[in-house]
Amino acid sequence: MLERLKDACRKLTARFSKRRREREAAKKDVPFFPEFATFELVIMLIAMVVVVLIAVFWPGVAGPAADPAGDFEPTAFLEFALDELPDWITAVGLGGSIGFVILLFFIPRLDPGKTRSKTARRIVVLSAAVFLVGWLGIYGAYGYFAIPHGSNNTPGGEWTMCWHCHSHWGGPGDPLDISRHGEVIDENCMTCHLDDPKLVEFYLCDEGLFRESHQCSHCHNPHAPVPHEVTPGETRMERMAVGGETYVFPYTPRNGETHPSLPMRTCYACHEFDTASGGAAEVAESSPATTLVGEHPPLDGRACLDCHATYDGAAVGVARCIFSEADGDVHALPGARGSDCASCHEITTTYER
Amino acid sequence: MSDETRKKIAESRWLNWLDKRFRLKDYIVESMEHPVKPWMRKWYYCLGGLTLTMFILLVITGIILLQHYEPTTAGAAESLAFIMGDVWMGWLIRGIHHWAANLMMFLVVAHMVRVFITGAYKNPRELNWITGVFLLLTTAGFYLTGYILPWDQRGFELAQRTLELVRKVPLVGNPLAYLVTSEKIAGDEALHFFYMSHVIILPLVLFILLLFHFVMIRRQGIADPL
Ligand code: HEM
Numbered sequence: 001m002l003e004r005l006k007d008a009c010r011k012l013t014a015r016f017s018k019r020r021r022e023r024e025a026a027k028k029d030v031p032f033f034p035e036f037a038t039f040e041l042v043i044m045l046i047a048m049v050v051v052v053l054i055a056v057f058w059p060g061v062a063g064p065a066a067d068p069a070g071d072f073e074p075t076a077f078l079e080f081a082l083d084e085l086p087d088w089i090t091a092v093g094l095g096g097s098i099g100f101v102i103l104l105f106f107i108p109r110l111d112p113g114k115t116r117s118k119t120a121r122r123i124v125v126l127s128a129a130v131f132l133v134g135w136l137g138i139y140g141a142y143g144y145f146a147i148p149h150g151s152n153n154t155p156g157g158e159w160t161m162c163w164h165c166h167s168h169w170g171g172p173g174d175p176l177d178i179s180r181h182g183e184v185i186d187e188n189c190m191t192c193h194l195d196d197p198k199l200v201e202f203y204l205c206d207e208g209l210f211r212e213s214h215q216c217s218h219c220h221n222p223h224a225p226v227p228h229e230v231t232p233g234e235t236r237m238e239r240m241a242v243g244g245e246t247y248v249f250p251y252t253p254r255n256g257e258t259h260p261s262l263p264m265r266t267c268y269a270c271h272e273f274d275t276a277s278g279g280a281a282e283v284a285e286s287s288p289a290t291t292l293v294g295e296h297p298p299l300d301g302r303a304c305l306d307c308h309a310t311y312d313g314a315a316v317g318v319a320r321c322i323f324s325e326a327d328g329d330v331h332a333l334p335g336a337r338g339s340d341c342a343s344c345h346e347i348t349t350t351y352e353r
Numbered sequence: 354m355s356d357e358t359r360k361k362i363a364e365s366r367w368l369n370w371l372d373k374r375f376r377l378k379d380y381i382v383e384s385m386e387h388p389v390k391p392w393m394r395k396w397y398y399c400l401g402g403l404t405l406t407m408f409i410l411l412v413i414t415g416i417i418l419l420q421h422y423e424p425t426t427a428g429a430a431e432s433l434a435f436i437m438g439d440v441w442m443g444w445l446i447r448g449i450h451h452w453a454a455n456l457m458m459f460l461v462v463a464h465m466v467r468v469f470i471t472g473a474y475k476n477p478r479e480l481n482w483i484t485g486v487f488l489l490l491t492t493a494g495f496y497l498t499g500y501i502l503p504w505d506q507r508g509f510e511l512a513q514r515t516l517e518l519v520r521k522v523p524l525v526g527n528p529l530a531y532l533v534t535s536e537k538i539a540g541d542e543a544l545h546f547f548y549m550s551h552v553i554i555l556p557l558v559l560f561i562l563l564l565f566h567f568v569m570i571r572r573q574g575i576a577d578p579l
Contacts, residue, residue, distance in 0.1 A: 028391065032388075035389070036389040040402050043402070044403065055451070059447070065429070101490065107482065108482050116472060124469065131466070
């Protein structure tokens, strides 16, 4: 028993002295090769792996080509700064940056002594901290916010005029007042998109189709590289991720135009697929004109005709043949009605093909 | 590594072969034995090396991107879409290039701050600090020209606004901008200039500056802490 105890004590002291030896060794010089070189190489390899991992998770997107001839809208931070800020601020900013770089060259001259006093040390740490916080702040803000509409070719994006779309200043704690006004209100979209009468009709008129219930930003993510496209992980996109990939707009607006390129899954974000439960039924009740919501409900007999009144070209779906083989019942002529639409028409749309 | 092994390496056949041709043995043996002090073995003394690592990554991925990138206003964005969608692992290569560039920018500043805080710019390392400031500017140049290359709206705007800024500089501004492009609105000429800077001029400048930087570090050693 005593022997065992002694043995354990010996092992314990050996372990401690090994640690002490290691600590002592850490205080000594080591030769560059291989001791230090290995240490540096391991750190370099870790850095490489980190970069590859980041690139795997945030690979970026390829956006559309620039359109120099198009409206020169102030979409980027740089442009905003140069266009909207007074010239003297631009000049001060530019002069300040150039001055800072010149100052950098002279740092050895400005601090020539071999040692540093306590005050000098404080000044050094303080100025380094101010520089780092300022630089990282600008860099972070620049990288965090994507430019609306198409300029976001590379991952990250640019700081832009958030408040042009988000509208509200909620104080320093909540600069965009996301909690109340985070959603981009349609009027803000319209400040740029007023040129499109169709959009005005859809969204802005008092009796517009979606005046009450839908907002542009429910479906369109202004931060996505192409407004109607979706980028995984982007704000609105998670909501869209539920459904399929296909583009369809199952409503038939009053003027007969179909909405361009809206992913079907956008609708699922709010509307339940199953018409019997919740969402779809509610919508059907509140807006009878738009009974087809969520994924296409199972077709039964002539149910399609509730929404797609006639074969008039605007109807969605692909006819396999114009002469129906089902039930011997045909509608070879526009306006004629078959008894089972689904026997000829796929439950898809032209966009889905 | 024991002294015995080190001696073996010093007397190895390949090192002697190299020495006969390049007279490098003394240098290599000396470098291997060069003592690294405990305070140098801190993570913040690795920031320079990490910057170099990012640069190496950028060169490798950059060469692959170069193979597919088209430096024209009509084809740049399309060629990037091709790289992202069709080139094998193209999306990853471009992602690595993008993130390594951002990290390099970050690391070079962090390294500079480390040198500043440890006072490593003091006599006799003033010239190395000045070389460093040029390295910083060159890295920023890479960053700027790289952002322009995709020729998406942001790239175009950056090119256009950079030229406008240059033109605003009194006296020399206009002739300088004219060297880049004769067009009022940035187009193919400007894109070519930024492309050439990104893949030829700046890499050459950076290589030369790094050579100076490293030779000086080798000669002067790492500065003792103040
Ligand atoms: C491409 C950019 C750069 C690379 C790859 C690079 C690389 C390195 C490396 C590997 C070292 C050895 C020590 C260490 O890693 O900390 C070093 C030291 C040094 N660097 Fe850099 N560097 C770069 C930019 C800069 C900049 C921007 C500055 C300052 C403005 C600078 C100033 C110095 C000085 C003064 C030393 C000597 C430090 C000492 O003796 O403690 N370098 N550099």
